[in-house]
Structure formats: structure tokens, C-alpha cells
Amino acid sequence: MVEASGxxxxxxxxxxxxxxxxxxxxxxxxxxxxxxxxxxxxQYSCTAIAIGMVALVLSWLMRIQLAFPGxxxxxxxERYFQFITMHGMIMVxxxxxxxxxxxxxxxxxxxxVGARDMVFPYAxxxxxxxxxxxxxxxxxxxxxxxxxxGAGWTLYPPQAILSNTxxxxxxxxxxxxVSLIIFIIGFTMGGLNYAVTVLQGRTRGMTxxxxxxxxxxxxxxxxxxxxxxxALFVACVMMLFDRLAGTxxxxxxxxxxxxxxxxxxxSPILFQHLFWFFGHPEVYIVALPAFGIVSDLISTHAxxxxxxxxxxxxxxxxxxxxxxxxxxxxxxxxxxxPYFGFFFATTTLIIAVPTALKVYNWTLTLWxxxxxxxxxxxxxxxxxxxxxxxxxxxxxxxxxxxxxxLSDTMFVVAHFHxxxxxxxxxxxxxxxxxxxxxxxxxxxxxxxGQVHFWITFLGAYLIFFPMHYVGLVGVPRRxxxxxxxxxxxxxxxxxxxxxxxxxxxxxxxxxxxxFNLAWSLRHGRDAGGNPWRATTLEWQTPQTPPAHGNWGxxxxxxxxxxYDYSVPGAPEDFIPQNQPGTFPTREAGA
Amino acid sequence: MAQVVQTHSAKPHLPxxxxxxxxxxxASDQQVFKNVSWGKAMMWIFLLSDTFIFGxxxxxxMTARMSTVVPWPNPSEVFALTIGGHDIPLILIAIMxxxxxxxxxxxxxxxxxxxxxxxxxxxxxxxxxxxxxxxFVGMQAFEWTKLIHEGVxxxxxxxxxxxxxxxxxxxxxxxxxxxxxxxxxxxIIARKVWRGDFDTERRGFFTSRKGRYEIVEITGLYWHxxxxxxxxxxxxxxxx
Numbered sequence: 017m018v019e020a021s022g023x024x025x026x027x028x029x030x031x032x033x034x035x036x037x038x039x040x041x042x043x044x045x046x047x048x049x050x051x052x053x054x055x056x057x058x059q060y061s062c063t064a065i066a067i068g069m070v071a072l073v074l075s076w077l078m079r080i081q082l083a084f085p086g087x088x089x090x091x092x093x094e095r096y097f098q099f100i101t102m103h104g105m106i107m108v109x110x111x112x113x114x115x116x117x118x119x120x121x122x123x124x125x126x127x128x129v130g131a132r133d134m135v136f137p138y139a140x141x142x143x144x145x146x147x148x149x150x151x152x153x154x155x156x157x158x159x160x161x162x163x164x165x166g167a168g169w170t171l172y173p174p175q176a177i178l179s180n181t182x183x184x185x186x187x188x189x190x191x192x193x194v195s196l197i198i199f200i201i202g203f204t205m206g207g208l209n210y211a212v213t214v215l216q217g218r219t220r221g222m223t224x225x226x227x228x229x230x231x232x233x234x235x236x237x238x239x240x241x242x243x244x245x246x247a248l249f250v251a252c253v254m255m256l257f258d259r260l261a262g263t264x265x266x267x268x269x270x271x272x273x274x275x276x277x278x279x280x281x282x283s284p285i286l287f288q289h290l291f292w293f294f295g296h297p298e299v300y301i302v303a304l305p306a307f308g309i310v311s312d313l314i315s316t317h318a319x320x321x322x323x324x325x326x327x328x329x330x331x332x333x334x335x336x337x338x339x340x341x342x343x344x345x346x347x348x349x350x351x352x353x354p355y356f357g358f359f360f361a362t363t364t365l366i367i368a369v370p371t372a373l374k375v376y377n378w379t380l381t382l383w384x385x386x387x388x389x390x391x392x393x394x395x396x397x398x399x400x401x402x403x404x405x406x407x408x409x410x411x412x413x414x415x416x417x418x419x420x421x422l423s424d425t426m427f428v429v430a431h432f433h434x435x436x437x438x439x440x441x442x443x444x445x446x447x448x449x450x451x452x453x454x455x456x457x458x459x460x461x462x463x464x465g466q467v468h469f470w471i472t473f474l475g476a477y478l479i480f481f482p483m484h485y486v487g488l489v490g491v492p493r494r495x496x497x498x499x500x501x502x503x504x505x506x507x508x509x510x511x512x513x514x515x516x517x518x519x520x521x522x523x524x525x526x527x528x529x530x531f532n533l534a535w536s537l538r539h540g541r542d543a544g545g546n547p548w549r550a551t552t553l554e555w556q557t558p559q560t561p562p563a564h565g566n567w568g569x570x571x572x573x574x575x576x577x578x579y580d581y582s583v584p585g586a587p588e589d590f591i592p593q594n595q596p597g598t599f600p601t602r603e604a605g606a
Numbered sequence: 607m608a609q610v611v612q613t614h615s616a617k618p619h620l621p622x623x624x625x626x627x628x629x630x631x632x633a634s635d636q637q638v639f640k641n642v643s644w645g646k647a648m649m650w651i652f653l654l655s656d657t658f659i660f661g662x663x664x665x666x667x668m669t670a671r672m673s674t675v676v677p678w679p680n681p682s683e684v685f686a687l688t689i690g691g692h693d694i695p696l697i698l699i700a701i702m703x704x705x706x707x708x709x710x711x712x713x714x715x716x717x718x719x720x721x722x723x724x725x726x727x728x729x730x731x732x733x734x735x736x737x738x739x740x741x742f743v744g745m746q747a748f749e750w751t752k753l754i755h756e757g758v759x760x761x762x763x764x765x766x767x768x769x770x771x772x773x774x775x776x777x778x779x780x781x782x783x784x785x786x787x788x789x790x791x792x793x794i795i796a797r798k799v800w801r802g803d804f805d806t807e808r809r810g811f812f813t814s815r816k817g818r819y820e821i822v823e824i825t826g827l828y829w830h831x832x833x834x835x836x837x838x839x840x841x842x843x844x845x846x
Binding site: 030031032036038135136137138207208209211212215216217219222223224225239242243244245246247249250251253254257261262263264265278280281282283286290293573574575596 | 611613630636637639652656674676767773813814
């Protein structure tokens with residue numbers, strides 16, 4: 017191959033010949049059974065948001081019950097348990113995981129690494145449709161006899177399949193487990209696509225260390241999901257056998273209603289280990305894409321290169337690896353050898369190091385940046401604050417002695433809603449405001465967006481800050497009403513009413529957001545190809561929205577990293593990744 | 607698409623060594639694994655993921671077996687066959703293992719012939735592999751039938767811990783499903799090879815992409831993996 021005069025690195029021709037795309041011929045293959053990652057991304061996102069709205073309404077109903085016990089006649093204890101279960105499961109798996117990986121992953125990975133599509137478009141299509149079936153099965157449990165399962169989103173046995181738990185001996189738990197199994201199979205098809213596209217399908221010049229952090233976040237989360245979901249899959253299969261085939265994997269000898277059950281000899285703790293071996297990485301499966309996306313939002317809207325790019329990449333990878341060895345911190349109260357508790361507390365606290373490093377780097381990126389307070393930037397800033405707040409309470413709960421009294425109180429609920437509920441959701445909003453112009457060609461309405469932002473951001477704090485206090489005074493979670501209890505002061509009841517009102521308001525603001533999405537589709541300001549003047553490849557497509565195949569005749573060639581903002585001496589304050597020339601770059605070596 | 611473009615700055619720089627060199631090798635342009643096709647990379651990652659599934663199954667089984675307070679049935683007696691008046695322990699399992707390992711050999715030969723573009727031998731050897739695989743599943747069905755007749759159920763068995771039956775049926779069942787899928791996969795690919803799809807660049811029915819002889823090797827990866835998993839099941843379930 018040719019060596020350039022200065023012994024500079026020269027990239028050989030494309031390693032893989034340009035793919036042949038599947039060209040759809042009918043409306044069905046173009047928009048419904050589409051093999052185009054961008055269409056699949058939109059399908060994933062719409063389905064996830066739709067089912068997420070169900071979960072939002074469930075949270076409203078729960079909050080109404082907590083503030084005004086008995087106000088809704090149909091909402092008895094069983095319904096309440098069913099609602100918390102479905103709210104949790106939908107939000108964590110069917111909304112956040114599906115939206116970050118299936119939605120943003122599908123849309124952004126091929127565009128950001130300069131590929132025409134995912135490497136296996138057909139499997140990608142199957143992935144979405146299996147996800148869709150999983151959602152249908154989940155929704156079906158609302159209409160099955162006995163209703164959905166009320167086992168709590170962790171589905172702990174033995175109670176998950178006992179007759180006194182809603183859905184335990186009816187269809188609820190069976191449909192839940194089947195839905196999860198279908199989801200995991202569907203996700204695996206998509207996940208293999210995302211991972212292989214990033215590893216093997218990049219365009220010329222796009223080294224791993226030139227990828228935008230969004231891709232790094234989604235990629236690492238995908239790899240983690242491919243290794244974590246198997247544990248949930250196994251747990252679901254085994255519990256399905258316990259429920260349907262009478263096995264006793266998780267069921268100890270048990271007497272229910274004075275009657276000795278046929279189960280015996282199983283280990284409920286085994287389920288907890290399997291569940292949390294999935295469950296803890298799941299937190300970071302949701303958080304890492306958010307970390308990645310927020311890095312890009314901050315860099316773009318502060319017109320400054322991300323501080324410590326390589327450090328950010330390593331932090332993502334290290335967080336991903338560490339998150340596989342911390343799972344038992346969810347099980348301190350299940351009882352374990354004190355040395356195990358010590359081990360898991362230590363690993364949990366070590367994760368704070370790379371995480372704090374990322375927060376510092378975001379802050380240092382903002383420092384003396386040219387900060388544009390656009391909507392994506394507002395949401396990114398809100399994320400940093402919220403994530404720090406949620407993360408700090410994580411340090412409390414990661415310590416065994418502090419966790420034991422706080423476990424199963426509303427403090428835990430407040431903690432995980434801040435850190436893996438509100439924080440990633442804020443990033444999702446920021447990301448939608450950021451990429452909506454690329455997806456539709458139109459800007460979202462700024463005024464509605466501002467209202468949506470301030471209500472959501474401040475409202476989330478008004479909901480979850482008081483909830484910490486409610487938990488600290490000892491109000492347990494998963495109780496449909498507290499009643500008259502000596503340790504619960506009167507102020508808790510007032511706070512419960514306040515939290516509920518705030519939850520209703522914040523929920524309503526989301527309807528404004530959905531309206532904005534629909535309204536701007538027709539009436540939004542024309543965006544042009546690159547409204548944020550961003551460097552990454554997805555903004556450099558020949559058409560907006562990107563056409564089938566993304567890049568027209570020639571794939572882009574990448575000459576620089578993703579963060580050449582405000583480079584001294586450059587004519588503009590950003591240099592796209594695919595721009596050749598001798599402009600200086602701030603890219604780190606190698 | 608044969609032109610060469612310079613995508614990095616022209617300032618003189620030597621390839622870094624040590625940790626930096628390691629990172630820049632892995633992070634290098636376009637592909638992490640040079641000359642590894644998408645299909646093969648996907649199969650490897652899938653198999654890693656599948657390893658976690660079997661790992662979880664086996665660890666769950668070991669937990670059940672180690673924590674049980676009732677006796678665990680003795681595998682050499684349970685899995686013995688009476689042949690000619692003698693109880694021969696593990697004889698069926700030994701034959702099954704032998705058959706499956708042999709099938710890995712024929713699979714490896716099929717891959718070899720595939721890369722020589724020898725249509726007939728490749729298809730034939732894949733067919734032989736599939737027959738071995740089907741024989742394995744058949745013997746497993748025989749073993750299941752025998753145990754069920756002796757009273758082994760997922761929820762109970764005549765000899766001890768109920769978890770014996772549950773883990774046995776679940777783990778061998780899950781592995782047998784993998785073998786069955788492999789047999790079907792082998793037959794489909796063998797038919798394509800026989801028909802000459804990879805010589806005429808015929809397009810796939812579902813994906814409408816051209817197939818290549820490499821698919822034989824990818825099928826082989828899956829088959830060897832299923833084989834390897836059996837070795838672990840054999841060791842942990844039957845020999846323990």
C-alpha cells in the first residue's frame with residue numbers, strides 16, 4: 017500500500033465490499049416489515065413509548081392510592097401490587113432497554129459509524145417483531161383471568177407463584193415469564209446486530225477511538241446485555257417449570273393456608289442470584305447509553321471537545337465490567353456471609369470511581385465552553401445534577417450496615433427512581449430534542465419544549481426529594497396504605513398528597529411532549545441537514561431524513577475524531593468527521 | 607473502490623508499543639477482527655452469550671445438588687443399561703458422547719471440503735454429521751423414555767432429591783433442543799451446498815443475500831459449541 021510522505025498512517029481500501037441492501041418494493045416491506053434500521057428504530061421507539069404511557073398511568077393510579085387511600089374503589093391491595101409490578105417491569109425492560117438499545121441503537125449506530133445499515137437487516141426486523149409480540153403478551157396479562165402478576169418487579173419466589181399473590185396461580189406470572197423470554201430472544205437478535213456492526217462494520221477511517229461516545233455507550237451496554245440477559249432467561253425458564261411442571265428449583269417446602277404444598281428442596285436465594293446477576297448490569301445497560309449520549313449532547317451544545325475522551329471510553333468499559341461483580345448488594349437483607357457482604361460493598365463503591373470520573377469530565381467539558389442553553393443542553397445539565405443526586409444515595413445503599421435499615425423503604429424507591437428512572441429519561445428527552453430534526457427534518461417546538469423541560473425537571477425533584485424523607489422515617493415500599501402507625505408522623509401524609517399532585521402534573525407534562533412530537537411533524541421549523549452544527553457523521557448525510565442506505569453512492573470517509581469543536585484556526589467552530597484537509601485536530605494520539 | 611485515502615494526519619509518527627499499541631491494534635480501522643466476516647463474528651458473540659445460558663443452568667444445577675439435604679441418585683446406577691445380564695454403567699451415555707464427538711470430526715471435514723468448493727463431499731459430510739446428531743437425539747429420547755418408565759418425573763423420582771429429575775430434563779432437554787436445531791440447520795445448509803447455491807450465488811429465501819461457502823464453517827462453529835457443552839454436561843451431570 018501507498019505510504020504517505022510523512023510516514024503517516026494510510027488506510028487501505030474498504031475491508032468489506034459495499035453491502036447489497038434489500039430494496040423494499042411495497043408499502044408493507046417498506047414501513048411495516050421493514051429491514052431498514054431507521055424504520056425499525058422508529059418502530060421500537062413508538063412501541064416503547066406507547067407501553068411506557070401505560071406504565072405512567074399505572075404510576076398515577078398508585079400515587080392516588082397512596083395519597084388518598086380508597087379514593088379509587090377498584091384499587092384494592094391486589095390491584096396495587098399488580099400495578100407496581102407492571103409499572104416496574106415495563107419501565108425498566110420494555111421502555112428503557114428497548115428505547116435505548118432498540119430505538120437509539122438502531123437509529124444511531126449505522127449512521128454514526130458510517131454504515132449503510134445494520135449488518136443483518138433481516139434479523140434486525142425479527143428482533144423488533146419479537147419485541148412487539150413480547151409487549152402484546154405482556155399487555156394480554158391485563159386481560160387474562162386473575163389479571164397481571166403482582167409479585168413485584170423482582171418476581172421473587174416463592175411468593176411469585178403462590179395462590180395468594182395476584183396472578184400467582186392464574187395466568188399473570190406465566191404471561192410475564194413468557195413475555196420476558198420472548199423479549200430476550202428478540203433482544204439477542206438485535207444485540208448481535210449492534211455489536212457486530214460496531215466491531216466489524218465501520219467505514220474507512222472510523223477507528224474505535226474515533227467513535228462518538230454515544231456509540232461506545234450503546235455498544236458496551238449491548239455487550240453487557242448479551243451476557244446479562246441469559247441469567248434472566250434461565251431464571252424465567254426455571255420459574256416457568258416451577259409454576260407449570262411442578263418442579264422445585266426455587267420452591268422450598270412450604271405450607272400455604274394450612275396446606276403442605278408439593279414443592280420442596282428448592283432455593284429461593286438461587287433465583288435472587290440469577291435475577292440480580294441480570295438485574296444489576298441492567299442498571300448500567302440503561303445508564304451507559306445515557307452516559308454516552310449525554311457526552312455528545314454536552315460537547316455539541318457547549319461547542320467544545322469532550323474532556324478526556326479516552327478516559328471516558330475506559331470509564332464506560334470499566335463500569336460495564338465492574339457491574340457484573342456487584343449484584344449481591346441487592347441481597348444484603350437476604351442474608352449472606354459477612355465476607356460476601358464486604359466484597360460486594362467494596363466492588364459497589366469502586367464503581368463510584370469511574371462514574372465520578374465521568375461526571376468530572378462532563379463538568380470540565382462545560383468549563384469555559386460556549387454553552388448554548390438549547391433544549392438538549394438543558395436536559396443534559398439536568399441529567400448530570402440528577403445522576404449525582406441519585407448516585408450519592410447509592411453510596412448509602414451500597415454499604416451493608418446503612419442498607420439494612422433502609423432496605424425496602426421508600427428511600428430505596430426514591431434512590432432508584434432518581435438514578436435509573438429520572439436520569440436516563442432526561443437523557444432520552446434530550447436525545448429526542450437533539451435528533452428529532454435528523455429523523456423528521458423538522459425542529460421540535462421550542463416553547464412547548466421549555467415548558468416540558470422545567471415541569472419535568474423541577475417536578476421530578478418535587479416528587480422524589482420528599483420521598484427520601486418519607487423513606488428515612490421508615491415508610492415501607494410496596495404497601496398500598498400505611499394506615500395509623502405510631503412511627504409515621506403526620507407530615508408523611510401531607511407529603512404523600514404533595515408527591516401525588518406533583519406526579520400528576522409531571523405526568524401531564526409528558527402528554528404535552530407527545531403532542532409536541534406529533535405537532536412538530538407537520539408544523540415544526542425546517543431543520544436543514546445539520547441544525548446543531550455538529551461534527552458526527554449522522555449530521556453529514558446527503559439527505560435529511562437519511563434515505564434508505566444512508567449515504568447515497570459513496571460511503572463517507574472519516575478523517576478525524578468526533579469532537580473537533582472550536583478548533584483554533586479553523587474557519588468554522590466545528591469540523592465534521594468526514595472533512596479532509598489540514599485543519600489541526602485535537603484528537604488524542606493513536 | 608480501490609483508491610487509498612489518507613485518513614490520519616501526515617505528521618511523522620511511529621506505531622505505539624506497549625499498552626497503547628495493544629489498544630490501537632484493537633481499535634484500528636473498520637474492523638476489530640481483520641478478515642473475519644460479519645456472520646462469523648456474529649456466531650462467536652452469540653456462542654459467548656449462549657455460554658452464559660448454559661453456565662447459569664449448570665451453576666443452578668450444582669447449587670441444587672450441593673444444597674440438597676436428601677440423597678442425590680447415583681448416576682452410575684441410574685444411567686446403567688442391562689446388556690446380556692450385566693449392568694453396564696453409563697454405557698448409553700458413552701455411546702452418545704462418542705457419536706457426538708465423532709460428528710464434530712465429520713463436521714470439521716465438511717468445512718475443509720467446503721473451502722475446497724467440493725460440493726458433493728461437503729454436502730455428504732454435513733449429511734453424515736446431521737445423521738450422527740439425529741442419532742444422538744434419538745438415543746437421548748430413548749434414555750428419557752427409560753427414565754420416565756422407571757418413574758422419574760420433573761417433580762419426583764424413586765431414588766432421592768426431586769431436583770435430580772428437574773435438572774436432568776431441563777438441562778439435557780435444552781441441550782437436545784440445541785442439537786435438534788443444529789441438525790435442521792445442517793440439513794438446510796447441506797441442501798444449499800448440494801444444489802450449488804454458493805457456486806451460482808443464489809440468493810437466500812429470507813434475507814435475499816448471496817450465500818458463501820463460509821456458512822459451512824459458521825454452522826460448524828455452532829456444532830462444535832454444542833458438542834463442547836455436552837462435554838461439560840457429561841462431566842458435571844453423569845460423572846460427578
